Amino acid sequence: MADKNPFPGENNTGHIWDDDLRELNNPAPRWWMIAFWASILWWIAYGILYPMWPGLNSYTKGIMGWTQINEYKEGLDEVQQVRSVWESKLQGMTAKEILADEGLTSYTIASAKVLFGDNCAACHGSSGQGGPDFPVLVDDDWLYGGAIETIEQTITNGRKGIMTSHAKLLTDEEIDKLAAAVMSGNPASEPLFMGKGCFACHGPDGKGMQALGSANLTDAVWRFKADDQLASVKQTIKHGVNDASDPLSREAEMPKFGDRLSENDIKKLAVYVYKLGGGQ
Template structure:
């Protein structure tokens, strides 16, 4: 190919494409070589100063002794030093007393976001909006009460309410009548209200249908649905038939809030209680 080089005397390799595109033998620019050698020197220096080279199950530590874990721990110590004075105050106060201090409340809410994200958001949503089978924490509808003390108790010990399934005790028509009452309390027929009383539903949900917080029974008169609001009648029918946490009903609803007293410290639970209370639904 070099014998047929159409550019004789030019410093090229003899490789020509499309008549005039060729590979030249020009030396690499001096500035590029200087940059190359500087970068090579920097690579060697970095390997001496910092951890870099794998060595079996370990690695070279570097003469500076720096590590990402060490830098993280130093930063964490700085953060904990700033937070220490607030954490010490929280340890000596109740959740109610924390809420009475505006500055301490602001710190507690800000410092509990990660806690809520780690332990609560998977079920209740990042903003407490709840899910298909998990309660909303940002409204004012509470089965057991929305005081900060009650919320703290719930987080500590968990909750496991129970409603027995009535599928074998009530006829399909009776269940349908009661479901219509639950779906539209104010517009329900007198027949539905009479059936509610005669079947003893008031024993758990109260004569006015507003629920009994000591029992954790649902308020049947509002438009808040624990399991589904797409079809209130169908949802109520299913719950009346199969119950909630009924061990004798294979198709029962499952609604369990786990206890966190063995996973979180007393301070962490207290802070989470304040955080949930301040989501907007505490009362």
């Protein structure tokens, strides 16, 4: 192509396509060359100032002495200084007293969000909406009550209620009748509710007793939700909950956090859960 260059005297490489498409051999613009050499100088300077060059067993530290861990610690110290003002106020206060202080409540909710995510969200959902077969924390339906003191006690000591298995105490027909009454929202309408002693735990009206942690059977709020809710209710009546004598019994236990979280962290979580919307 070079021997047929139709542009003699032009500073091109002699590579011509489609009669006039050619590759010029011009120098790069001055501004581009300045930027190019400046970037090389900056790269060298960066390698002198900051950790960069690898070695056999280590790396160059840089004359600035900068490290990511030091920057993290400095940032953490700044955060701790801001938090220390609020944290010092929390010392010695009860969760109820924290709730009475609007500023402390706002701080507590903000700082407890991470605590909730780390310790509670796996079961109760990131927003307290409840995971499969785990309680919802944003409604006002509480087995043991939604007072701030009760919530704090639950977090500290955990909960493990027991629903007796009735597989050997009731016939399938009786279980069907009780389940239908529970689904209707009026379990006391079924004579078996009184006759078989269900009222002893769930109360004569079926609304449950918080002292025992027994469920309210009249509000259509289900601890174990299912597509076939009637079958789920039958399962619970027949095999119970946390009944060690029945291998088919449902398992429902709230672990205790008193041995893994500080007193302040538990208070924060109690306030956070209370303010999710279901506290009473």
